[in-house]
Amino acid sequence: MRPDIHTLTGAYAVDALPADERAVFEEHLEVCAACRQEVKELQATAARLGGSLHEQPSPELKGRVLAAVDRTRQEPPSRGDRAAGSSGNGAQPSDDLAAARTRRASRAAPRWLLGTVSAAAGVLAIAVVGLGFSVAGLHERLGEMEAAAGQMTQVMTAVDAETVGVTVDGTVVRIVMSPRRGEAVVLVDGMAPAPADHEYELWLIHDDVRVPAGVFDVDQRGRATRMVTGDMATVTAIGVTVEPAGGSPQPTGDPVMLVEMAG
Amino acid sequence: VSEQVERRLEYQQVREALSVLTELQREAVELAYFQGYTYRQVAELLDTPLGTIKTRMRDGLIRLRDAMGVVS
Numbered sequence: 001m002r003p004d005i006h007t008l009t010g011a012y013a014v015d016a017l018p019a020d021e022r023a024v025f026e027e028h029l030e031v032c033a034a035c036r037q038e039v040k041e042l043q044a045t046a047a048r049l050g051g052s053l054h055e056q057p058s059p060e061l062k063g064r065v066l067a068a069v070d071r072t073r074q075e076p077p078s079r080g081d082r083a084a085g086s087s088g089n090g091a092q093p094s095d096d097l098a099a100a101r102t103r104r105a106s107r108a109a110p111r112w113l114l115g116t117v118s119a120a121a122g123v124l125a126i127a128v129v130g131l132g133f134s135v136a137g138l139h140e141r142l143g144e145m146e147a148a149a150g151q152m153t154q155v156m157t158a159v160d161a162e163t164v165g166v167t168v169d170g171t172v173v174r175i176v177m178s179p180r181r182g183e184a185v186v187l188v189d190g191m192a193p194a195p196a197d198h199e200y201e202l203w204l205i206h207d208d209v210r211v212p213a214g215v216f217d218v219d220q221r222g223r224a225t226r227m228v229t230g231d232m233a234t235v236t237a238i239g240v241t242v243e244p245a246g247g248s249p250q251p252t253g254d255p256v257m258l259v260e261m262a263g
Numbered sequence: 264v265s266e267q268v269e270r271r272l273e274y275q276q277v278r279e280a281l282s283v284l285t286e287l288q289r290e291a292v293e294l295a296y297f298q299g300y301t302y303r304q305v306a307e308l309l310d311t312p313l314g315t316i317k318t319r320m321r322d323g324l325i326r327l328r329d330a331m332g333v334v335s
Binding site: 004007008009010013014016017018038041046048049 | 280281292295296300301302303305314316317318319320321322323324325327328331333
């Protein structure tokens with residue numbers, strides 16, 4: 001018999017011994033009057049706590065417990081095992097214990113449930129985070145669109161705004177530019193999507209100099225709208241090439257669309 | 264059953280009773296009694312030696328017993 005077996009009274013009183021140790025301890029109870037008395041008192045103490053189902057562990061403790069549960073992947077509790085450990089023992093402590101166990105079974109969250117709840121909470125947390133993220137993203141996107149629409153409106157309504165355009169095989173590229181603002185709006189319609197792993201790239205062409213002005217792809221309706229900034233006073237043409245995704249510093253092929261400035 | 268109910272403390276009283284425990288004792292008792300963990304699992308959860316957990320549970324319950332004036 002281990003020398004410290006007397007200290008198990010507390011764990012026994014709150015039914016916190018594994019089945020094997022409980023059996024050993026109950027044998028000890030048969031021969032140790034001091035432990036029997038102490039167990040009786042501690043069980044009575046624990047019983048008075050019975051109405052405190054509402055007592056919640058501190059959030060900090062709960063967090064640690066749930067984290068530990070997640071880590072350890074508890075097995076479902078084997079009620080059968082635990083009950084078997086005390087059957088056939090007519091001693092008073094065991095009867096109290098069985099009653100306590102029944103009471104507790106009805107109120108304490110079993111470990112497997114705790115694990116399930118914790119897993120569900122995790123999923124929920126991810127869902128909430130995901131939702132928050134997409135809502136925030138949507139707001140951001142709307143904000144961007146509003147800002148872009150405002151910017152485009154300003155370009156299109158600028159006093160020096162000029163419009164040029166070209167149509168090739170049903171693909172329309174229209175450009176509204178304001179040299180004073182140094183901005184242009186490129187409107188694309190009826191364009192086929194860029195080939196896989198490729199994007200369209202805009203070029204501000206100043207005679208022989210080609211300045212990259214951003215990449216784009218069209219939506220399902222073949223449309224795209226892009227703001228371009230640069231020296232619109234000296235630009236002679238705006239071109240579109242097909243480039244590897246991400247764009248190129250210099251065009252790698254001939255323009256698929258080329259809009260030449262009037263005059 | 265009614266006797267049992269009468270013997271039980273109200274929520275507020277239980278909170279008060281538990282307040283006589285040290286934080287570590289309360290933690291151990293709560294995990295075992297309210298959450299249904301074995302003392303070995305509590306030891307694992309709290310990364311604390313088995314003997315320490317056993318002692319905390321016993322000392323905690325003894326302190327509660329004395330605070331509640333439980334006489335068996």
